[in-house]
Amino acid sequence: MSVPHWPAPVAHAPVDATVALPGSKSMTNRALILAALAGEPVRVVRPLRSRDTELMAGALRALGAGVRDEGADWHVTPPADGALAGPARIDVGLAGTVMRFLPPVAALATGAVAIDGDPRARERPMGPIITALRTLGVEIDDGGRAALPFTVRGRGAVDGGAVTIDASGSSQLVSGLLLSAPRFAKGLEVRHEGPPVPSAPHLEMTVRMLREAGAEVEAGEDVWRVGPGALRGGERVIEPDLSNAAQFLGAALVTGGRVTVPGWPGDTAQPGDALRGLLAAMGAEVTLGADGLTVRGTGAFRGIDADLHEVGELTPVLAALAALAEGPSRLTGIAHLRGHETDRLAALVTELNGLGGDVRELPDGLEIRPRPLRGGVFRTYDDHRMVMAAAALGLAVPGVLVENPATVGKTMPGFTDLWTAMLGAA
Numbered sequence: 001m002s003v004p005h006w007p008a009p010v011a012h013a014p015v016d017a018t019v020a021l022p023g024s025k026s027m028t029n030r031a032l033i034l035a036a037l038a039g040e041p042v043r044v045v046r047p048l049r050s051r052d053t054e055l056m057a058g059a060l061r062a063l064g065a066g067v068r069d070e071g072a073d074w075h076v077t078p079p080a081d082g083a084l085a086g087p088a089r090i091d092v093g094l095a096g097t098v099m100r101f102l103p104p105v106a107a108l109a110t111g112a113v114a115i116d117g118d119p120r121a122r123e124r125p126m127g128p129i130i131t132a133l134r135t136l137g138v139e140i141d142d143g144g145r146a147a148l149p150f151t152v153r154g155r156g157a158v159d160g161g162a163v164t165i166d167a168s169g170s171s172q173l174v175s176g177l178l179l180s181a182p183r184f185a186k187g188l189e190v191r192h193e194g195p196p197v198p199s200a201p202h203l204e205m206t207v208r209m210l211r212e213a214g215a216e217v218e219a220g221e222d223v224w225r226v227g228p229g230a231l232r233g234g235e236r237v238i239e240p241d242l243s244n245a246a247q248f249l250g251a252a253l254v255t256g257g258r259v260t261v262p263g264w265p266g267d268t269a270q271p272g273d274a275l276r277g278l279l280a281a282m283g284a285e286v287t288l289g290a291d292g293l294t295v296r297g298t299g300a301f302r303g304i305d306a307d308l309h310e311v312g313e314l315t316p317v318l319a320a321l322a323a324l325a326e327g328p329s330r331l332t333g334i335a336h337l338r339g340h341e342t343d344r345l346a347a348l349v350t351e352l353n354g355l356g357g358d359v360r361e362l363p364d365g366l367e368i369r370p371r372p373l374r375g376g377v378f379r380t381y382d383d384h385r386m387v388m389a390a391a392a393l394g395l396a397v398p399g400v401l402v403e404n405p406a407t408v409g410k411t412m413p414g415f416t417d418l419w420t421a422m423l424g425a426a
């Protein structure tokens with residue numbers, strides 16, 4: 001059955017809104033893994049409820065952890081004596097966090113754990129984590145593909161030790177190994193060798209959340225060490241998803257209005273925090289105060305030259321904003337986005353140019369020259385952030401029809417309602 005396109009609403013006046021955002025995908029899925037591996041129950045406070053996090057909860061339940069609703073929170077009970085067990089079939093959907101964080105957990109379980117996902121999941125980089133787990137003595141049947149689908153045949157324990165991997169394709173390859181490492185008998189040293197690892201804040205998030213759960217972690221230049229030891233229970237409070245704030249805050253810039261996101265943390269490892277500097281560079285007035293982060297349009301709307309290597313997931317929305325700005329932009333350091341939910345560089349070039357834009361793909365990014373855009377269908381390639389990017393464009397371009405808007409449910413099922421409510425407040 002074909003789903004109708006979503007006509008992205010035009011802003012007929014400057015937005016003036018306060019938008020409370022759901023929890024961070026990256027923090028929720030880390031908290032769930034660390035809780036399932038802990039020695040005591042954990043309450044995950046204000047988790048994100050979305051496709052990616054429900055898939056993670058389902059995967060951990062399939063291995064014997066209890067994950068149950070307690071109001072808006074999740075109460076996680078690790079299996080008795082930490083004894084995770086298959087056999088199980090795990091669906092990772094298109095979630096990078098599930099496909100990279102779950103296999104090391106499966107290695108700690110007993111029995112065959114078959115892991116697969118959406119067709120595109122089979123194309124996302126997985127080889128380095130499969131090789132690393134094998135180096136640590138874990139048996140994996142991947143039919144020689146070095147990709148999904150594969151089966152992990154865990155023995156209930158992993159010795160641990162040292163591995164070297166090339167994580168230039170995704171920081172999640174390192175995070176996945178580190179998150180399970182406290183349960184490895186000897187802990188783990190992970191060393192990266194290769195072109196630079198992207199998404200440094202996400203690695204910092206992994207280190208911080210491991211420490212918060214009681215793990216001993218040392219982080220150096222391209223080397224991380226996690227000591228063996230029990231992870232503790234208690235409460236893990238999830239921050240609002242700051243990357244998912246991009247299009248809402250961007251709306252203030254596009255319309256010359258004001259948007260406040262309450263609960264913006266003063267000290268965070270989320271890459272979305274970089275929006276403060278990036279939107280200011282594009283001309284917004286940005287203030288962080290007790291009521292949250294407020295972005296105001298000032299009338300200036302400049303293009304930017306930005307290296308987004310550390311904050312790649314902000315690219316689709318920033319590219320949409322750049323297409324509406326007064327001057328050209330260069331977004332670089334993001335070659336690895338070709339391995340995301342879709343090839344994001346190709347998708348952005350195709351869809352922005354399809355509306356009359358002038359976007360050129362660079363070896364490691366995008367060059368965007370603003371031009372008057374026209375309405376038309378904006379394809380989203382099963383990529384939640386393409387829906388968010390299209391919504392930002394639609395503020396200023398009448399007739400943007402967003403294909404398969406439900407795909408935004410990967411990280412934000414309530415997106416179109418929140419978006420409409422923000423505009424309704426204008």
Ligand SMILES: O=C(O)C1=C[C@@H](OP(=O)(O)O)[C@@H](O)[C@H](O)C1
Nearest residue numbers: 026170171172198199202312313
């Ligand atoms: O660890 C995480 O939670 C994430 C790391 C990043 O992945 P890459 O390093 O593959 O870009 C980011 O893009 C993704 O949305 C979430």
Ligand SMILES: C=C(OP(=O)(O)O)C(=O)O
Nearest residue numbers: 094095096097313340341
């Ligand atoms: C790259 C992203 O997701 P994933 O966790 O699937 O890698 C993203 O959310 O932009």
